[in-house]
Amino acid sequence: MSVRIHQIAKQIGMENKDLLKLLQERGFAVKSVSSTIDNISADSLIEEYSKPESEESAAEEVKETASEEKKEEEEKSTFKRPTGPIVRTAEEVKREKEAAKEAAKAAAAPTPPPTPSPAAEPKVAPKSAPKPPEMPASTPKAQPKTPRAPAPPPPVKAPTPPVKRPAASSAPTPPVSAPKPPSAPAAPAATASSSAPTPPKAPTPPPSNRPPSAPRPPSPPPGKGAPRPPAPSSGAEDRANAAEGESGEEAQAPQPVERKKIHAKPPIIVRDFANLLELKPFQLLSDLMERGIFASMNQTIEEDIAAKVAEAHGFELEIRHRGGSADSGDSKKKKEQEDESALLEPRPPVVCILGHVDHGKTTLLDTIRKAKVVDDEFGGITQHIGAYQVEASGEPLSFLDTPGHAAFSRMRERGASTTDIAVLVVAADDGFKPQTDEALKFAKKAGVSLIVAINKIDAKGANIDRVKTQMQERGIAPEDWGGEVITVPVSALKGEGIDQLLEMIRLQSEIMELKAVPKGKSSGVIIESQIEQGRGPTATILVKKGKLKVGDALVCGTASCKVKAMHDDLGKAVKEAGPSTPVKVIGWSDAPESGSTYETVKNEREAKRVAEETLESRKKKEEEDRLAAKSAGSNLDDLFSAIESTRKTNFNVILKADVHGSLEALTGMLQELPSDQVELKVVGKGVGMITKKDVELAGASDATIVGFNVRMENGVQGHAKHLDVRILQDNIIYQLIDIIRESMAELLEPELREKKLGVAEVRVVFPLGKSFVAGCMVTEGKIQRNATTRLLRKGELVHEGKVGTLKRFKDDATEVRAGFECGIAIAGFNGYEEGDLIECYEVEKIRPTL
Numbered sequence: 136m137s138v139r140i141h142q143i144a145k146q147i148g149m150e151n152k153d154l155l156k157l158l159q160e161r162g163f164a165v166k167s168v169s170s171t172i173d174n175i176s177a178d179s180l181i182e183e184y185s186k187p188e189s190e191e192s193a194a195e196e197v198k199e200t201a202s203e204e205k206k207e208e209e210e211k212s213t214f215k216r217p218t219g220p221i222v223r224t225a226e227e228v229k230r231e232k233e234a235a236k237e238a239a240k241a242a243a244a245p246t247p248p249p250t251p252s253p254a255a256e257p258k259v260a261p262k263s264a265p266k267p268p269e270m271p272a273s274t275p276k277a278q279p280k281t282p283r284a285p286a287p288p289p290p291v292k293a294p295t296p297p298v299k300r301p302a303a304s305s306a307p308t309p310p311v312s313a314p315k316p317p318s319a320p321a322a323p324a325a326t327a328s329s330s331a332p333t334p335p336k337a338p339t340p341p342p343s344n345r346p347p348s349a350p351r352p353p354s355p356p357p358g359k360g361a362p363r364p365p366a367p368s369s370g371a372e373d374r375a376n377a378a379e380g381e382s383g384e385e386a387q388a389p390q391p392v393e394r395k396k397i398h399a400k401p402p403i404i405v406r407d408f409a410n411l412l413e414l415k416p417f418q419l420l421s422d423l424m425e426r427g428i429f430a431s432m433n434q435t436i437e438e439d440i441a442a443k444v445a446e447a448h449g450f451e452l453e454i455r456h457r458g459g460s461a462d463s464g465d466s467k468k469k470k471e472q473e474d475e476s477a478l479l480e481p482r483p484p485v486v487c488i489l490g491h492v493d494h495g496k497t498t499l500l501d502t503i504r505k506a507k508v509v510d511d512e513f514g515g516i517t518q519h520i521g522a523y524q525v526e527a528s529g530e531p532l533s534f535l536d537t538p539g540h541a542a543f544s545r546m547r548e549r550g551a552s553t554t555d556i557a558v559l560v561v562a563a564d565d566g567f568k569p570q571t572d573e574a575l576k577f578a579k580k581a582g583v584s585l586i587v588a589i590n591k592i593d594a595k596g597a598n599i600d601r602v603k604t605q606m607q608e609r610g611i612a613p614e615d616w617g618g619e620v621i622t623v624p625v626s627a628l629k630g631e632g633i634d635q636l637l638e639m640i641r642l643q644s645e646i647m648e649l650k651a652v653p654k655g656k657s658s659g660v661i662i663e664s665q666i667e668q669g670r671g672p673t674a675t676i677l678v679k680k681g682k683l684k685v686g687d688a689l690v691c692g693t694a695s696c697k698v699k700a701m702h703d704d705l706g707k708a709v710k711e712a713g714p715s716t717p718v719k720v721i722g723w724s725d726a727p728e729s730g731s732t733y734e735t736v737k738n739e740r741e742a743k744r745v746a747e748e749t750l751e752s753r754k755k756k757e758e759e760d761r762l763a764a765k766s767a768g769s770n771l772d773d774l775f776s777a778i779e780s781t782r783k784t785n786f787n788v789i790l791k792a793d794v795h796g797s798l799e800a801l802t803g804m805l806q807e808l809p810s811d812q813v814e815l816k817v818v819g820k821g822v823g824m825i826t827k828k829d830v831e832l833a834g835a836s837d838a839t840i841v842g843f844n845v846r847m848e849n850g851v852q853g854h855a856k857h858l859d860v861r862i863l864q865d866n867i868i869y870q871l872i873d874i875i876r877e878s879m880a881e882l883l884e885p886e887l888r889e890k891k892l893g894v895a896e897v898r899v900v901f902p903l904g905k906s907f908v909a910g911c912m913v914t915e916g917k918i919q920r921n922a923t924t925r926l927l928r929k930g931e932l933v934h935e936g937k938v939g940t941l942k943r944f945k946d947d948a949t950e951v952r953a954g955f956e957c958g959i960a961i962a963g964f965n966g967y968e969e970g971d972l973i974e975c976y977e978v979e980k981i982r983p984t985l
């Protein structure tokens with residue numbers, strides 16, 4: 136029997152991550168809070184920590200949250216006040232120093248005294264054992280406690296230091312007082328860490344010479360190998376800090392690299408930025424992809440990312456904000472990060488549901504929503520938002536639903552890259568399938584934390600072990616098989632295991648210590664966008680940081696927005712939305728590109744101006760690209776491909792789709808259609824109904840309109856007929872692709888294929904009027920009147936022509952089958968000889984396929 140760590144943590148009232156860390160330090164092979172330990176260890180741990188909290192341990196808690204100076208003050212305040220002064224006297228301080236010196240001497244001695252290691256105590260010492268005398272002596276913090284005769288037993292205290300571990304929470308707060316003397320604190324550090332059976336790393340010396348303004352960056356929190364949320368400071372910044380010469384590390388600082396300065400004005404568009412970096416756009420895209428950013432050429436990238444990319448390519452990026460002076464990307468970024476890190480607060484996790492088609496993703500989300508949404512009055516209304524928020528154990532969790540069809544791979548990729556945790560749904564009766572593998576690839580690429588939900592455990596043929604074996608084969612072994620991936624068997628249909636899944640998500644997010652700045656200007660990512668009747672362009676967005684409010688001015692690529700209204704996933708109007716919250720925003724000038732990021736700007740005018748500037752620069756860039764492509768004749772390959780493309784038939788299309796994501800999916804699928812004979816050119820595309828304007832554009836550009844899941848504006852059909860414009864429509868992407876494929880194939884010349892009908896052998900030649908007739912025996916198949924024939928003599932072709940006359944005795948025949956005699960006269964030929972073979976065939980027109 137074994138017990139899960141989070142259950143023990145709950146029982147003893149300890150933070151999951153702290154308990155995990157403690158166990159790891161004690162040498163347990165545990166990877167996450169859902170890992171288990173044996174019953175005996177669990178019992179002893181519970182016994183160890185369930186003891187009534189003594190005054191001292193209460194004081195210890197105080198110590199965890201306050202700075203060392205404050206802690207002493209607070210500790211003292213919990214004690215019975217001595218008659219003497221309540222602060223330490225000079226003598227006491229001196230005594231401390233002496234004690235510290237002695238301790239240092241003792242440590243330097245060749246063989247340390249055989250006093251039992253305090254660190255080992257929690258394991259070996261009985262809980263009732265008297266408090267070892269060296270504990271207070273070794274720590275100045277414990278000094279004021281010495282007057283207290285009935286000292287609390289140490290085992291409770293000894294393991295506490297690991298609980299203090301959440302460096303992330305303490306790190307951002309710089310020490311308020313002067314640095315502590317480096318004397319005794321070394322001892323508790325050793326005490327804290329050496330309880331594990333295998334000796335831990337040597338305790339790091341206290342950062343006594345570190346100035347108060349230089350707090351260490353948060354150390355990576357523990358946990359299952361789960362990828363950490365991006366640290367607030369980049370490696371580049373760390374290098375910059377090193378170069379600034381903090382704590383006398385200048386000697387090791389890398390030599391400053393001479394970088395060419397480049398300037399950019401936000402918004403930074405991928406295409407322009409590639410140009411600035413003297414890269415081809417696709418090179419920049421792949422660089423971004425390696426950084427887990429999936430952008431398109433026309434999307435914007437954040438300033439700090441741009442600065443990092445520029446640095447990687449040997450440039451120094453200066454961001455020039457409108458109306459502001461040039462600022463070094465690095466220093467600005469550093470300052471912003473410093474400001475931000477002080478304001479960070481915990482935020483809900485964003486969870487993406489991924490998996491193969493029909494494995495139950497939507498059912499799972501439906502069940503989660505039904506089970507957890509208290510007020511379900513809007514539940515019946517289809518929101519088509521794809522992003523939801525639910526509560527688990529009183530804490531909000533944000534979910535993104537993604538389609539499972541192969542066509543929507545970009546959506547899945549985006550889903551995976553905008554989330555913290557990916558729940559990979561695998562049907563127990565079907566196992567891993569192509570889109571499961573693809574989703575797994577995206578989750579790995581995006582570096583998000585993975586949880587596997589084995590769904591349909593109630594279904595006939597469900598085989599949980601098979602799924603686990605497949606997981607193992609893919610290097611994501613489940614925890615209960617010794618791996619690291621939390622795996623929860625569920626039945627979305629019956630609601631089984633859902634609570635456990637939610638709990639695992641919550642625990643995982645707790646370990647990840649997700650944080651964001653909850654106030655100020657918001658920014659985030661566009662999950663989906665569309666044009667809705669009566670509402671105009673709308674976008675479902677996920678707030679990444681700040682607070683988005685009704686009335687805010689936003690800009691996203693070429694689209695601007697004054698937030699008129701916002702609705703949550705239940706369709707309820709909301710006035711504001713904080714980090715990790717999905718909301719539908721109304722008030723856009725145009726449907727922004729899904730996957731792109733939005734920023735809040737000063738006011739609507741500013742938003743419009745920035746969007747227009749982006750549009751202008753995009754147009755300019757497109758024109759430049761066009762001209763560059765035109766003048767690319769110097770390149771021989773380009774020349775050949777230009778010649779090649781003139782040989783192809785063009786199939787121009789204007790694409791219209793219901794939402795931005797499906798437009799993207801449709802475009803992606805069309806790009807994959809074979810194009811060696813017909814070249815498909817997208818001359819226009821957009822989100823929303825098919826309009827008369829689209830028809831006019833199609834008429835002018837000789838294009839076909841392709842509509843996916845959209846309706847037509849009134850009068851479109853008549854207008855299209857008038858202008859001879861073809862409209863192809865369907866609501867199922869695969870069917871629509873088939874229709875397009877057929878239409879493209881119609882443009883190809885049909886293939887001519889010869890089909891042999893039969894063979895006749897010439898046995899006798901006799902005259903008929905002025906010409907001759909070949910008396911034949913049909914030896915194979917049949918001979919048909921008017922069919923094409925080929926006369927062969929000793930294998931050589933003598934003549935080709937149509938069967939002019941075909942007779943059976945004296946009667947005309949339309950066909951004569953094998954085994955019968957007949958008379959054949961080939962039109963325009965008279966030179967038959969005995970033994971000639973007359974082959975009869977017809978030519979079929981084969982409909983071409985792409």
Ligand SMILES: Nc1nc2c(ncn2[C@@H]2O[C@H](COP(=O)(O)OP(=O)(O)OP(=O)(O)O)[C@@H](O)[C@H]2O)c(=O)[nH]1
Pocket residue numbers: 490491492493494495496497498499537538539540590591592593594625626627628629
């Ligand atoms: N027996 C059983 N059937 C389930 C379960 N979960 C989902 N299903 C069924 O599986 C089918 C597909 O479910 P969906 O939720 O639409 O699957 P999906 O993964 O969202 O599909 P796409 O969104 O098209 O990728 C439906 O018929 C569901 O009723 C389950 O736990 N047990």
